[in-house]
Amino acid sequence: MRLSIFPLTGAILYPGLHLPLHIFEPRYRAMVGDALARDRRIAMIQPSDPDEGTALFDVGCVGRISEVETSEDGRYNILLTGESRFRLLRELEVTTPFRQIEAELIEEPEDEMLTLGERAAFEYESRKFAKLQGYEIDWDSVARLDDVSLINGVSQIAPFDAAAKQALLEAPNLRVRCDLLVQLMEFFGKGDPDEGNVTLQ
Template identity: 75%
Template sequence: MMGGAVTAERLSIFPLPGALLFPGLQLPLHIFEPRYRAMVSDALARDRRIAMIQPQTAEEGAPLFRMGCVGKIVDVEAMEDGRYNIVLEGLSRFRILRELEVKTPFRQVEAELIDEPDDLLSAIERAGFELEARTFATAQGYSVDWDSVGRLDDAALINGVSQIAPFDIAAKQALLEAPDLRSRCELLIQLMQFFGRRDRDDGKVTLQ
């Protein structure tokens, strides 16, 4: 199996296009739909876990990509009208085995958790990535605190950029599914080069 040993789990899922979570990173979410408010209430009463995954399309009940990341609610603000502001901290990536027939308003799956490989980048790989990231950020007009970036460990840097990068759904999913940090770094460089081309008229990211 990719990434090592696996364990089967029953997970409540939050399908959200463009939203990635990686182990060790945090994702703030505003929960307002009744079914997901119910999911948060259920999670808080049990193990505080919610599994983030991307649907393949934006339609209701759309098929899901096969891999996501389960997170634990580490901060919660419950509002008087029933909405929540929560922060999820990534625990483990997972691969869906099957979607379950459930009576809850939110979807649930049986999934296998993936043990993350403990790998690092070489100094040359790290420097090459930071150079490409600077080029991409400059081209897109992003303001980045590069001193802070330099203090991040390899996983926090590569996974953090993967989580927030302005790529399309399929590209972000490919980053999540990369088997190890080095593979994700290489893919991220390719994507920054590909998406980093600017349209001459409006300055937006273009695939042309």
């Protein structure tokens, strides 16, 4: 399928989750306007480095604009709801100010669940990590989340670098993503939180 992309380092979206975005650059305002006139879909994908026009990572996520606010100067505040991960096939030559790609959707595993031991180990490591970082967490609310919402939600907002977040997005299933999250939290927990984010690069 043909997708209009918003290449943004550190911005990861998962199916079923939400990503708020403030759109102010003219080319991306044009992209949002185009999406609203068609199917309301925008594809989030990370560039391999911050330079303009750089190569893209292989996997991203298509989102549908579920909420939109327009300011008088033409800026947008939108809320993207993740629909499906996709794999990049090729970038297209286009005349639009925003980039477009050809991609194939990734079929997600159904009814994924962790074992009780995996869930307990993840929550244990999460509590240690949150305490180290000084995060205030409502653990009762966390306990009520299903496994997919918990693991993907933490993967989306975790303060890791672009390569780590990309590795989480590309994980083939929930169990692999959970294991990687635990490894990242353990690794990051060994460092000084004032020195910045963990890096896999």
